[in-house]
Amino acid sequence: MSNDSNSGKGCGNFDKARRNFLRGIGLGTAAAVAQPAWGGQTFQDAFADFFQKDYRRMSAEEIEAALDRIERKAQARYDVEIDCQNTPPQSGVVYGYAINISRCKGYRDCVHACVKENNLGRDSQMQYIRVLEMDQGDFNLEHSDHYYDPETVPVEGKHYLPVQCMQCDDPPCVKACPVEATWMEPDGIVVVDYDWCIGCRYCMAACPYWARHFNWTVPEIPAEEMNTNTHYLGNRPRPRGVVEKCHFCIHRTRRGQQPACMEACPTGSRIFGNLLDPDSEIRYVLANKQVFRLKEDLGTEPKFWYFSD
Amino acid sequence: MTVIRFILDSVREMFRGPREYWIWLAVLSLVVIFGAVRYSEQITEGLVVTGMSDQVSWGFYISNFAFLVGIAAAAVLLVIPAYIFDRKDVKDVVLVGEGMAVAAVTMAILFVIADLGRPDRLWHMLPGIGRFHWPVSLLAWDVLVLSVYFLLNLAIPFYVLYSRYRGKEPNFRLYFPFVVIAMFWAISIHTVTAFLFSANPARPFWHTALLGPRFIASAFASGPALIIITLQIIRKLTSYHVSQTVIDLLALIMTTALQISLFFVGAELFTDFYNEGSHAASIHYLFFGLGGYYSLKGWIWFALALNLTALVILMIHPLRRKTLMLNIACVMTFIGIWIEKGMGLVIPGFVPTPLGEIFEYAPTSVELSVAAGIWAFGILVFTLVAKAVIAIEQGKIFHSKEEQRYTL
Numbered sequence: 193m194s195n196d197s198n199s200g201k202g203c204g205n206f207d208k209a210r211r212n213f214l215r216g217i218g219l220g221t222a223a224a225v226a227q228p229a230w231g232g233q234t235f236q237d238a239f240a241d242f243f244q245k246d247y248r249r250m251s252a253e254e255i256e257a258a259l260d261r262i263e264r265k266a267q268a269r270y271d272v273e274i275d276c277q278n279t280p281p282q283s284g285v286v287y288g289y290a291i292n293i294s295r296c297k298g299y300r301d302c303v304h305a306c307v308k309e310n311n312l313g314r315d316s317q318m319q320y321i322r323v324l325e326m327d328q329g330d331f332n333l334e335h336s337d338h339y340y341d342p343e344t345v346p347v348e349g350k351h352y353l354p355v356q357c358m359q360c361d362d363p364p365c366v367k368a369c370p371v372e373a374t375w376m377e378p379d380g381i382v383v384v385d386y387d388w389c390i391g392c393r394y395c396m397a398a399c400p401y402w403a404r405h406f407n408w409t410v411p412e413i414p415a416e417e418m419n420t421n422t423h424y425l426g427n428r429p430r431p432r433g434v435v436e437k438c439h440f441c442i443h444r445t446r447r448g449q450q451p452a453c454m455e456a457c458p459t460g461s462r463i464f465g466n467l468l469d470p471d472s473e474i475r476y477v478l479a480n481k482q483v484f485r486l487k488e489d490l491g492t493e494p495k496f497w498y499f500s501d
Numbered sequence: 502m503t504v505i506r507f508i509l510d511s512v513r514e515m516f517r518g519p520r521e522y523w524i525w526l527a528v529l530s531l532v533v534i535f536g537a538v539r540y541s542e543q544i545t546e547g548l549v550v551t552g553m554s555d556q557v558s559w560g561f562y563i564s565n566f567a568f569l570v571g572i573a574a575a576a577v578l579l580v581i582p583a584y585i586f587d588r589k590d591v592k593d594v595v596l597v598g599e600g601m602a603v604a605a606v607t608m609a610i611l612f613v614i615a616d617l618g619r620p621d622r623l624w625h626m627l628p629g630i631g632r633f634h635w636p637v638s639l640l641a642w643d644v645l646v647l648s649v650y651f652l653l654n655l656a657i658p659f660y661v662l663y664s665r666y667r668g669k670e671p672n673f674r675l676y677f678p679f680v681v682i683a684m685f686w687a688i689s690i691h692t693v694t695a696f697l698f699s700a701n702p703a704r705p706f707w708h709t710a711l712l713g714p715r716f717i718a719s720a721f722a723s724g725p726a727l728i729i730i731t732l733q734i735i736r737k738l739t740s741y742h743v744s745q746t747v748i749d750l751l752a753l754i755m756t757t758a759l760q761i762s763l764f765f766v767g768a769e770l771f772t773d774f775y776n777e778g779s780h781a782a783s784i785h786y787l788f789f790g791l792g793g794y795y796s797l798k799g800w801i802w803f804a805l806a807l808n809l810t811a812l813v814i815l816m817i818h819p820l821r822r823k824t825l826m827l828n829i830a831c832v833m834t835f836i837g838i839w840i841e842k843g844m845g846l847v848i849p850g851f852v853p854t855p856l857g858e859i860f861e862y863a864p865t866s867v868e869l870s871v872a873a874g875i876w877a878f879g880i881l882v883f884t885l886v887a888k889a890v891i892a893i894e895q896g897k898i899f900h901s902k903e904e905q906r907y908t909l
Binding site: 333336367369371394397400406407409431434 | 546547548549551553554555556558559613616617618619620621622623625626631632633634637638639640641644697698700701702703704779782850851853854855856857858
């Protein structure tokens with residue numbers, strides 16, 4: 193399987209001024225001739241959207257034009273001015289995640305931060321992170337409670353296991369996709385081109401971690417809650433009928449920030465970092481803690497570990 | 502151009518017939534239109550109008566798809582005796598079987614398209630302008646083998662019929678290589694469809710090497726069941742000669758295939774239940790329910806009862822020889838396999854989810870209506886094709902320089 197990606201191509205130092213200028217023109221025309229017949233888009237935008245190439249084959253100019261269309265679409269649909277970026281992967285970086293399950297108290301702050309950060313549909317109640325509640329002494333996922341709702345957590349005698357996309361190094365979802373709409377980026381993040389996905393949902397059948405989610409309808413996001421800092425491969429508003437998943441907050445992490453789930457965690461259970469940096473905290477955990485991965489027997493090589501104190 | 506005349510004459514024949522024929526076409530068309538109208542709901546609202554969810558992300562559409570690929574593959578059971586063993590009686594009806602394959606593949610492809618979140622992006626699959634993830638993606642494989650199978654089953658009958666139309670015997674040496682390819686291809690379409698499911702360790706219920714053989718065995722039971730019924734209808738409604746020996750042969754094949762198919766089901770049940778690990782959760786859900794949820798339980802036991810009863814009828818020679826009993830066994834097998842390989846195979850793969858959640862699925866009225874529309878469309882395609890095939894085979898339409906193309 194080839195993991196080659198030329199995603200970095202042409203998105204290095206794009207000309208912000210020029211993009212803002214183009215955006216200005218775009219908004220002007222969109223406002224002037226926008227018709228609901230094209231889903232609130234101009235005919236040109238709808239036409240260009242339809243014939244848009246897949247992300248990895250777009251030239252720098254084509255990506256810029258696509259980003260501008262995404263921003264115009266968000267304006268038309270949600271009445272919000274978003275900034276859609278295409279920050280490239282940093283060289284020498286492969287991201288990994290580790291969770292200290294003896295610290296996790298099941299607060300689900302990570303879940304809610306993720307929903308806000310990543311512009312997940314509120315009506316569809318899509319969540320990239322599931323926190324499973326299990327009895328102490330039991331680690332059978334089939335005995336887990338996905339919808340635990342006590343007055344306070346943690347509940348005596350229970351333990352908690354947050355699950356999200358494992359960013360597998362040999363991802364079965366990527367193999368499954370018939371149109372190569374999902375792939376692993378050079379920094380190890382498995383991404384989806386929402387504009388290329390045909391919505392067959394074979395990847396959802398292939399994923400052993402239930403990490404992939406489908407937009408059964410247009411995601412509804414209140415304008416005031418929209419996170420306007422977005423990325424093409426990440427949290428930009430998604431169209432209907434396509435699959436999406438956790439992308440390690442690609443719009444944040446590629447700029448050196450933490451993923452939102454880690455930032456939100458009040459217990460410090462979450463550790464994220466560069467697997468290629470021997471001095472990183474994640475490397476410390478891997479070297480000094482007893483770690484395990486979920487369903488390791490399936491050979492998917494998750495870049496997501498669990499450990500306990 | 503003779504080819505154009507051939508096509509025109511065939512099309513004209515498709516739309517010629519008594520009142521009852523027209524009523525039949527009209528009824529089918531109405532169901533197709535009804536399905537299309539309901540499909541437009543799905544297009545405007547999204548797949549939210551179906552019963553599918555993130556938990557059970559494939560449903561009734563893919564269930565029908567899996568079943569219909571088997572029906573398409575079963576045409577090979579006429580192709581082999583006709584062309585390899587040179588059985589004249591089977592040769593007479595082999596084109597009807599190939600017409601059925603064309604209709605079944607058409608339906609299978611329509612079911613996949615109905616299931617897509619973005620049918621407008623289907624062109625993304627085209628090699629060249631799109632990205633066709635072949636040979637890695639099993640879904641890409643399925644698209645490839647189904648398309649080629651569709652073309653093979655169009656091309657071979659087209660050539661044979663075109664030769665007949667011109668009053669010539671088709672050149673056996675010319676089309677025989679394609680017949681051989683089509684034979685292997687028939688096995689491949691259903692094997693690839695089984696691999697589509699069994700390729701996923703994420704879904705233990707599907708992840709078994711037995712799935713491919715099971716698919717073939719059940720297809721060779723349900724396919725002949727449908728062909729036997731169809732041939733009898735043709736014999737009754739037209740003057741076309743359908744030899745009883747063909748039906749006897751198909752009944753025998755069906756008996757053996759159903760025996761093997763049920764043996765495979767038994768093997769599956771034993772392996773999963775003798776030491777019941779978490780691997781068996783899905784099959785437990787299917788047959789006995791899980792955590793208080795058991796919506797498929799009644800269906801699978803019903804299917805098993807149908808298949809077993811059919812098998813008893815088929816295995817007792819005097820019973821199988823009785824037309825009525827044979828027909829009852831055929832209907833039972835067809836429905837039984839449709840449940841077993843449809844909903845009974847696809848849905849439990851998703852229950853419980855890989856994270857152990859139990860979430861049930863039931864098709865909505867949109868899904869049922871769209872499915873009805875697709876089935877009606879397939880039957881319509883088959884009716885029209887069979888009408889033309891029979892007329893040409895009987896020599897009712899042929900090419901003539903004197904412009905006297907119709908005789909009775």
